[in-house]
Amino acid sequence: MADVHLDKINKKYENGFHAVCDLDLHIADGEFLVLVGPSGCGKSTALRMIAGLEDITSGTLQIGGRVVNALSPKDRDIAMVFQSYALYPHMTVADNIAYGLKIRRMNKDEIRRRVKRAADMLELGPLLHRRPKQLSGGQRQRVAMGRAIVREPQVFLMDEPLSNLDAKLRVQMRAEIAQLQRDLKTTTVYVTHDQVEAMTMGDRIAVMKAGLLQQAGAPQYLYDNPDNLFVAGFIGSPPMNMALGRLERTGGGERESAGWTVALGSARLPLPAEVAVERPALAAYLDRDIAVGIRSEDMEDARLAQGARARMRATVILTEALGSEIIVHLEHDARRLVTDDTRILEKETGAADVPRHDGGTRIVASFAPRSPVRPRDEIEIAVDTARIHFFDPTSGAAVRA
Amino acid sequence: MAGSSGNLGETPAPADRAAGPVHRGSAKGGWLRQFGWRHAIGLAALAFALFPVLFVVSAALNPLGTLSSTELIPTGASWENFRKILGGTRFPRWFANTLVIGTVAAVAGMFLSACAAYAFSRYRFRGRRMGLLSLLLVQMFPQFLAAVALYLMFTVMTDYYPPIGFNTRSGLILLYLGGALSVNTWLMKGFLDSIPVELDESAKVDGASHAQIFFGIILPLVAPILAVTALLGFILAVNEFLLASIFLTDLEAQTLAVGLWGLVAGERNNNFGAYCAGSLLTAIPTVALFQFLQRYIVSGLTSGAVKG
Numbered sequence: 044m045a046d047v048h049l050d051k052i053n054k055k056y057e058n059g060f061h062a063v064c065d066l067d068l069h070i071a072d073g074e075f076l077v078l079v080g081p082s083g084c085g086k087s088t089a090l091r092m093i094a095g096l097e098d099i100t101s102g103t104l105q106i107g108g109r110v111v112n113a114l115s116p117k118d119r120d121i122a123m124v125f126q127s128y129a130l131y132p133h134m135t136v137a138d139n140i141a142y143g144l145k146i147r148r149m150n151k152d153e154i155r156r157r158v159k160r161a162a163d164m165l166e167l168g169p170l171l172h173r174r175p176k177q178l179s180g181g182q183r184q185r186v187a188m189g190r191a192i193v194r195e196p197q198v199f200l201m202d203e204p205l206s207n208l209d210a211k212l213r214v215q216m217r218a219e220i221a222q223l224q225r226d227l228k229t230t231t232v233y234v235t236h237d238q239v240e241a242m243t244m245g246d247r248i249a250v251m252k253a254g255l256l257q258q259a260g261a262p263q264y265l266y267d268n269p270d271n272l273f274v275a276g277f278i279g280s281p282p283m284n285m286a287l288g289r290l291e292r293t294g295g296g297e298r299e300s301a302g303w304t305v306a307l308g309s310a311r312l313p314l315p316a317e318v319a320v321e322r323p324a325l326a327a328y329l330d331r332d333i334a335v336g337i338r339s340e341d342m343e344d345a346r347l348a349q350g351a352r353a354r355m356r357a358t359v360i361l362t363e364a365l366g367s368e369i370i371v372h373l374e375h376d377a378r379r380l381v382t383d384d385t386r387i388l389e390k391e392t393g394a395a396d397v398p399r400h401d402g403g404t405r406i407v408a409s410f411a412p413r414s415p416v417r418p419r420d421e422i423e424i425a426v427d428t429a430r431i432h433f434f435d436p437t438s439g440a441a442v443r444a
Numbered sequence: 445m446a447g448s449s450g451n452l453g454e455t456p457a458p459a460d461r462a463a464g465p466v467h468r469g470s471a472k473g474g475w476l477r478q479f480g481w482r483h484a485i486g487l488a489a490l491a492f493a494l495f496p497v498l499f500v501v502s503a504a505l506n507p508l509g510t511l512s513s514t515e516l517i518p519t520g521a522s523w524e525n526f527r528k529i530l531g532g533t534r535f536p537r538w539f540a541n542t543l544v545i546g547t548v549a550a551v552a553g554m555f556l557s558a559c560a561a562y563a564f565s566r567y568r569f570r571g572r573r574m575g576l577l578s579l580l581l582v583q584m585f586p587q588f589l590a591a592v593a594l595y596l597m598f599t600v601m602t603d604y605y606p607p608i609g610f611n612t613r614s615g616l617i618l619l620y621l622g623g624a625l626s627v628n629t630w631l632m633k634g635f636l637d638s639i640p641v642e643l644d645e646s647a648k649v650d651g652a653s654h655a656q657i658f659f660g661i662i663l664p665l666v667a668p669i670l671a672v673t674a675l676l677g678f679i680l681a682v683n684e685f686l687l688a689s690i691f692l693t694d695l696e697a698q699t700l701a702v703g704l705w706g707l708v709a710g711e712r713n714n715n716f717g718a719y720c721a722g723s724l725l726t727a728i729p730t731v732a733l734f735q736f737l738q739r740y741i742v743s744g745l746t747s748g749a750v751k752g
Contacts, residue, residue, distance in 0.1 A: 094649055096645050096649070116645075116648050116651075117648065117649070117651035121649065122649065122650075123645075123649045125645070125646055126642075127640060127642050129645065129646035131647075132665065133664045142650055143650035146650055146656060147651055190646075194650070
């Protein structure tokens with residue numbers, strides 16, 4: 044067991060591409076860290092540098108307090124699970140699992156004992172004499188896991204191990220891997236582009252974009268307190284609604300903040316007093332444009348939220364009843380927020396491919412199932428203004444203290 | 445409706461419309477149209493392929509042993525020609541030479557090109573592109589061109605270091621290794637490129653050394669192409685005539701191709717039966733090797749390495 048310490052790790056390719064930029068991360072002993080980001084953000088490169096499959100251009104990498112920059116993969120005491128599983132096709136499952144131990148000249152009884160234990164853990168017992176091509180996708184994935192755990196390494200490295208599985212199996216294996224890691228208490232670095240995997244599996248998430256670490260923290264913390272527009276839009280499903288608004292002072296009342304409103308298109312949302320107290324930096328944005336982010340669950344059908352002061356009108360385009368909630372797609376006249384971050388996020392979700400004909404902003408809200416909302420209705424939405432997120436529209440950084 | 449089947453009531457009898465016996469047949473036509481013509485073509489091809497073989501067998505068994513007395517269908521059978529070639533010439537010696545040269549050239553050539561192809565496929569180094577291109581370019585020059593240069597080189601070599609000079613097995617093996625290297629390297633590189641690099645990386649993380657990855661993981665997966673290159677190398681060495689005839693002037697050192705040619709070079713007619721008997725014996729190792737390597741050539745081992 045060991046911790047992994049990345050100190051200003053850089054990766055520059057010979058063609059000048061800067062894949063990973065000053066990556067600082069400390070992964071505690073036994074921690075499950077998920078590296079997440081859109082494709083090409085450098086997360087896999089970072090993982091491969093920890094594995095020793097890529098050279099580190101500059102920076103220090105420590106595993107268990109030992110600098111391993113110049114050590115070959117076999118001397119780093121790590122095990123890796125590949126996206127394609129990379130099982131040796133000419134060996135049986137048992138041989139595949141035992142290969143790393145045989146290479147290390149471990150004695151035969153010990154190998155047999157360990158293979159059996161790993162096989163029991165992963166329920167591979169009846170498959171031990173099969174070849175990889177005789178296995179289903181899920182079974183191959185399990186063998187790849189078995190090959191990693193049998194080595195009893197200090198660190199597990201996993202490179203999108205579930206992305207080749209179908210949706211149902213992925214959910215099941217997600218839980219199994221998380222459970223396995225909890226049982227073994229082995230430090231794990233897990234790379235994925237799927238934020239749901241990141242949210243559900245990780246003790247901690249590190250979000251990367253274009254080679255830069257954006258934010259690292261516990262899943263719920265990242266969800267509630269995104270440091271910038273990118274993290275806000277990447278973490279959470281459906282993604283956070285973004286629009287360009289304006290912070291205004293209403294009336295002449297100079298009483299502590301109560302006179303602040305957010306103008307979103309035609310809507311005026313009064314901010315509660317505590318927002319100004321908790322986020323004093325907001326004062327600098329008075330009478331200026333500001334990026335506003337609202338999570339879908341912070342909105343509710345106004346007919347169900349009596350007494351809510353902050354309301355805005357919008358037109359329903361589409362409803363998706365999920366039973367426990369209704370996902371409502373709305374059209375609102377707020378200005379669209381377009382920055383580099385939102386463009387990357389749109390590309391990631393595929394939203395960039397959907398044609399848009401309007402000047403307004405699409406909003407996705409989740410209403411309680413009691414809501415009588417129907418498509419083409421013009422409705423009022425109650426917004427939980429205490430939970431609105433504010434970002435600088437140019438830098439994308441969260442506006443807080 | 446139909447008067448004749450009035451006793452069935454309202455239901456019209458379909459049999460009424462399709463009067464007469466039912467003709468069953470395939471929509472694709474009869475046996476002849478579907479399969480027959482393929483058999484005809486197959487038979488024609490077979491006759492085409494078997495004719496020379498039959499003629500050689502006939503000549504080898506012909507007791508008179510001359511070209512002019514040989515017919516397509518054997519008129520008599522005797523082992524006279526085989527006795528003559530095995531007893532009266534250096535044939536056994538040529539056979540041994542050919543087997544040694546062929547086997548060593550095939551195995552060593554296979555190994556060399558596997559090593560070269562692995563490096564070209566997996567590593568990125570300065571001169572990689574250049575090396576691959578020059579391998580291809582060198583291959584484009586005709587052998588006649590090389591023969592002169594090689595002859596001059598080996599003249600010097602024979603003076604300074606006779607064990608790999610003219611009239612030696614090792615000298616010719618060296619030549620064949622160089623000759624087959626470029627084609628085999630390209631052939632094998634294409635095969636190696638299709639094996640996912642994750643396998644190498646996975647083995648590397650598991651703790652395997654370069655040699656262990658190469659011999660333990662990669663080579664078993666390219667067994668089919670190894671078999672093909674070995675086979676090609678062997679056939680090349682057995683059949684090659686031009687270089688062998690230049691380099692092996694000593695009767696004792698000759699290969700089958702050169703030696704047998706010497707039999708009929710002077711008087712084509714008289715030794716023809718012995719020549720054909722020798723040719724038949726020459727074919728044995730190649731055919732045997734084909735049989736032995738067949739299953740490697742047919743089977744593809746890489747399936748199942750990654751998903752799909």
